[in-house]
Amino acid sequence: MRLTVLMDNNTIIDRYLLGEPGLCFHIATEEKNILFDAGYSEAFIRNASRMGIDLLKLDTIVLSHSHMDHSWGLAPLFQLFTEAMIEGQGIPKPDFTAHPDVFLSRTVDGLPEIGSILTEQTVANFCSMNMSKSPLWITDDLVFLGEIPRKNNFESITPMGQIRRPEGNMDCFIHEDSAMAYRSADGLVIITGCSHAGVCNIIEYAREVCGEARIKDVIGGFHLLNPPKEQMQGTLEYFSKLQAQRIFACHCTDLAAKIKLSEVANICEVGVGLKLDY
Secondary structure (H helix, E strand, C coil), X not given: CEEEEXXXXXXXXXXXXXXXXXXXXXXXXXXXXXXXXXXXXXXHHHHHHHCCCCHHHCCEEECCCCCHHXXXXXXXXXXHHHHHHHCCCCCCCCEEEECHHHHCEEEECCECCCCCCCCHHHHHCCCEEEXXXXXXXXXXXXXXXXXXXXXXXXXXXXXXXXXXXXXXXXECCCCCCCEEEEEECCEEEEEECCCCCCHHHHHHHHHHHHCCCCEEEEEEECCECCCCHHHHHHHHHHHHHHCCCEEEEECCXXXXXXXXXXXXXXXXXXXXXXXXXX
């Protein structure tokens, strides 16, 4: 498997690529080409072109959750699909995998919408829908984890805005937030979007679903932006025992959190342009 960072808040030094507050990974296995999240804008499409990645050959799109820095890039992606079809280029209809709540509207701090700006029907016009709360195996070794059980007492304890449900608005704990895991020969590779469910909860659930305790890498957003003291301390204690080979904390992980994590884990450089092979 090869994982390429197509979008992150940061770029790799001396790589003339685009960054934005968002996240998008391209994952290539022998069987499938997968897009994990789509950033905020069309910038990931420009990065993919510069790196020789053909987004017209996608087999699967996985959305970790609906927030705009992960989902709003879907609109320009579907523009790309449409323009390719107009020019007579045949493209596959990729599977679309996400939690069933991913299209519910969300608001925070007076913003009218921070969730998906596309409806489920619009996405279904371009993709084969595969919505699930349960784990779904995309290949024999790569799994979408579905809804993450939240078992510890230091993560995912504060709501973020409100979710608009048919029965009315309510506090949003982003229960849709999911992740992926890959079974490599050296242990699990955990692939996260924002880790609203809690990065430690995600890792533990991935271990359970995959039947593998060893952790090779963890890459993605850890949702550690000026976190509460108890969350940071719990995360540090967890990672000190985890013995992961490498940690690629990006996107929604601030510098102070990375410095603290570096005291208990092997923190590695990450940004747009990074390629990891397994």
